[in-house]
Amino acid sequence: MMSCLEAHKPSLCHSEPLTTEKVRAKLTVLKGVLTSCYGPFGRLKQLHNGMGGSVCTTSQSTVLLRNLSVTHPILKILTTAVQNHVSCFSDCGLFTAILCCNLIENVQKTELTAATTIKLNKHLLNFCISYLRSEICGCRIPVDFTSTQILLCLVRSILTSKPACMLTRKEVDHISALILRAFLHTIPENTGEPIILGKCIIVPLKGQRVTDSTVLPGVLIEMSVQLMRMLPARKSSALKVALFATSLSGDFSDPGEGSVVVSYGVSLENAVLDQLINIGRQLVSDRVDLVLCQKVIHPSLKQFLSNHHILAIDRVGVTLMEPLSKVTGAQPIGSLGPVSPSSYGNAKNWCSAKFGCKHFFHLIPNEATVCSLLLCNRNDTAWDELKLTIKDPWVLLGGGCTETHLAAYIRHMTHKEPGSILQDDGCTQAELQLIAEAFCSALESLAGSLEHDGGEILTDMKHGHFWSVQAGPPSAVNWPDLLSRCGCGVYSSQEELTWSFLRSTHHPFVPHTRLPQEALEITQQSAHSLTVDCLTAKLSGLKVAVETANLILDLAYVIEDKN
């Protein structure tokens, strides 16, 4: 522990790190950067490394946080927490980060002790989660898997929240449809419990139009033009496939720890080649049509196979092995011994395809859950989102409505039944009011940061939804004419609502819980304009944000090791 041999520099110890102006300023800057990126109208950031490397334009939290070099330990904690969250859910990164910053900022203003704030934050979080998970929750919609509407909305919401993709409306529609189709492909037809999803291989293609993206069943293997030309003519019947996991290059496997002495005149190469040709003979006699090898095939063997009209493709790579095995039903062969007939697989057909400047060998399966999604602009986030949605088939209303609604509900409950949140923990009601206010305004200003163009944000006094209006509203306004739909698109302005400014103080009101059935039915028809978020990701984001904020608020010291 106290090693004398290492020259240690003593550590630096800062007390009450959050109270210093410097840290606060840093937090504000970070928050500013993040909020300006938030939402579909978020501003893009150009990341430029003075030391070299490519310039990157983004508004995504993943890219942004990965590239920003954060030095202060507190900010580091915050950004790592967000990054870890994003790597799990690939969504709600900015949501988590901004909420966390807002919470820290607001709670500090209350000047309550850390102990109280942390306790109350935790209670509020539990309250939110149980509300969002409860039946009466007014801001979630069940996912109806019989219709694709909501799923499509989900994908679309995510795509539109990534302004850096630079997609037009038409392109968004196209890609959303493709992603959804690819996703539906991977769901096996006869589903038992548990559902094992198939695989979608995303093949990125640069320099093509977005609308050229397609979904193809089966596997695409990239090939060079020369190899493409060497391919024999297509066969119409089904293919028998052999899939090799072992190298067919004739390299000598591990000789062991001792030494191997080879007598003069003995050629191991010949010996191995003999073995390879033997395998080739067996393949010929077994009437195999296609040989796929993960590693390299010896040129002699390749020649031998092509002489016998067997198609041989090598260097497939380990990532494609599993999908290939799934597509064809072939067992990867791992030895140079006799091949057991049971390890062969089948394919319907193959064809060569050219997309842009790349050539592909397209293996068409009989019936399988593997497909290839040719994406011209890559987006896997939407993908993960769909997977999560299957696990927890609910979506939350997006577009800021969940946040404002939640805030309204918390306000109302802290006013009416503080006992339901306060679990006799030695906190007073006044303390609860203060912290609840901080919590709610953190949520509301999060929703508010969706607006980037200087517009005003309103909330209605019935549902507590989010409405945004363009900058500079006339003084005497007829709100229903000025507003059209709320953030998520469930309600229209023609429903006899009253509005107030979100930032202004207003009396707590009772937001309507439990989405009315007719509202849902309206949305089913006009689902096109609905914005929704994945429940699992958002809940986890909420938890991570509050937990991280609590963690940071709890810090009494920062000890920096300066070695």
Place this chain on the structure above:
Amino acid sequence: MKSPRDPGKLLGFRPGADPGELPFLSSWVPGLSNPTREVQGQAFPPSEFVKSSGFSNREAAPVRLPVHSLLPVSSPPFPLPVAPAALGQCRCSDGCQVEAVSPPSSMAVAVSVKTALQVAEVLEAIVSRCVGPEGRQVLCTKPTGEVLLSRDGGRLLQALHLDHPIARIIVACVSSHLKKTGDGAKTFIIFLCHLLRGLHTITEKEKDSLISENIQTFERRWKNCCQWKFISQALLTFQTQILDGIMDQYLSRHFLSVFSSSTKERTLCRSSLVLLLEAYFCGRVGRNNHKFISQLMCDYFFKCMTSENGMEVLELVDDCFVELNVSVIGLPVSDSKIIDGLVLHRDFSVYCPADGDIRVAVVREIIQPVFSTSRSEFVLNSEAQFQTSQIWIMERTKSIMKYLLSQNVKLLLSTVKQPDLVIYYARLSGISVVDCLSSEEVSLIQRIISLSPFVLPQASLQCEISDTALVKFCKPLILRSKRYAHLGLISTCTFVPHCISLCGPVQGLVEQHENALHGAFKMLRQLFKDFDLNYVKKANDQNDALRPCIYKNNRKSNQVPKIGNHSIHRSYQDTGIKNSDKLEKTQYLKAHSNLVVSDVELETYIPCLTLKMMPPDRVQTDEIWRCLPPENKRITDDYELLIESNSTRNSLTENPGIEISYENFQVTNIAGKGSMLPVKYKSLDTCISQSFCSSSIPAGCVLPVGGTFEILLHYYLLSYAERCQQLEEIVVSKLIASALLGIPKILYKPKKGSHSFPQIYLRALHTLQTSQPMISCQAGLESVTGKYHVLTSVLQCLTKILTIDLIMNIKRQPLKNCDQDSEDELQH
């Protein structure tokens, strides 16, 4: 709302207590300048304490240190001190007390209680904010960029990289204490600081009287040194002779137990375990998670336990904690859960779904035969030979797999990476394989299902499989896109395999929770053991309070024990040779030409070999009282006396050279301290006390949290001091008694009204005086042995600090210290 800055809090103390009798010393914690200035309530002794030991109601002038001299805790960061410069400044500010023998250029710096106190106070300031249920987190960054969250005192001290020599002694003591018990680092610092503060107050008072006498500074210094030695001996005597008696006789009547029945079969009471764990995690884990984590731990423990006594489970979990827990980063903490079965930190190399009768086999070598093993040669004479041998290898691998399958083995666990060929044949045979397992994981599996790995025969194709075991299931487990192998082992021991998956948004937090959980298992493991006290009470023990003053007697006959020691020492060596297998190492320290002290360490000491050394003049006193130094306990008096005699002579000759060598001698001893002198000297009367019942703290003893232990001990120490006649004992008892209150004071600092410390304290005193049962206002329990260990470790640390008088700064490349290494070896 009460903030630490609020000075009104101090005033708030007074109305509850009698203002006339409660001296209130306050001082600024040095280095804590704006904005986090802290005001500390000082000793809080009852009135007669003030009278007898001379604690005055003097308001100590705020001690402000030059900021560089100590660890700064203020918001603008300062580097931690570099020893000589810092101490040089200390000396200036503290001119009349600390003077170096030599001019400052020689870089030798005298040590005073004041310096030690200053260091301890800074450490206390840091540590006290993390202590107890109201404690907060500390964020430590490593030079590698990692970020660690911690409330663990040991970790914080380590992270500070302290430079100050005294601080380093303290840190070393804390870490050796932690090695032993794994808990109590923060309490250690607070308690030590309060002890030093108490000592400092005594000195301040005596200094006044000394100044009036106008003695030469230099002589005064020696006088000071002698005084410290004197006090340190008194502390030691207290720790070895008085403390255990008080623990056994008085404190034990307040002990509660986590075991619900008093019969032979001890059953663990769930509710008390919950209380115990909650209190433990309160001090270890961030405040928004401690309830959750303690619930998790409690569930885990009960799920893993089959029998009533969880000792075996505790040992296993403590030993293999790393293997039994999986950290998942990126999910909220509340997603942590207990997983039934064992989760291996590896994915399947081959996974073949199987159900029904699944057997598992463990292998430690590569299954596929190779051409040549090490130190052998394989001669290839023809191509055909090469081909046949390759075919043979394939066939053999295949046949082994076939054989395994015929034995119903569906799962193969391997410590080594199996080649592709093995994996291929395993897949063909439908055997799942997990390879590259760590040897810890495999040994854990062996421990759970008592399965030994199978050995492959070299020659024949037939292989005999010695051992397989059934598993309930084996399947892949995906935690946050990472895949693990998940096995349902059928345990053959009392441990029912379960794993914990700990989630957290950041790595640092997960690590903190892991450490806290591991520490909790360590704590429970210690709690579930009986702890022998260094105190034997005779069956017909009439007078319980008074201790015969062996100390005095021995002092008079200074020379006797030395000679005795010599001869006895030799005889000990003989026994050492006889029992050479148990004796790890004997080490001699030549402190002085005519003085040989032996430092003997026994790793596995057999209790029946209880040797005792009693100097002739102590044999009689033995009849009434006997102090058995137990294993890992402290020193006999004679040893101390030798030092005493030695130092007195030194001081008479006033030879600094000898003084220094003496000091080195001390330091070396101190370094090897955790394991120091478990020597039980061969006694002339080898009567092993059959008639005496040796006392102990029984397993599972707990007390309510919130300073109950401290207040109880405080009370009994004071009452002991009242009956005591020896001046030094009175001083020491009172010193310790008042220092003990430091911990509850910090714990109750944020509390107000009837839960403020003076109120609690007065109430406790009242209940004790009227011998009513103690009622704690806080739910939660803590281990008595843990507290006891902290107390003894602090006393040892303090004696160590007090016996050092000079710190010498050596500007040289540190030498590789062989002694230290060997001691480290012995400790393990």
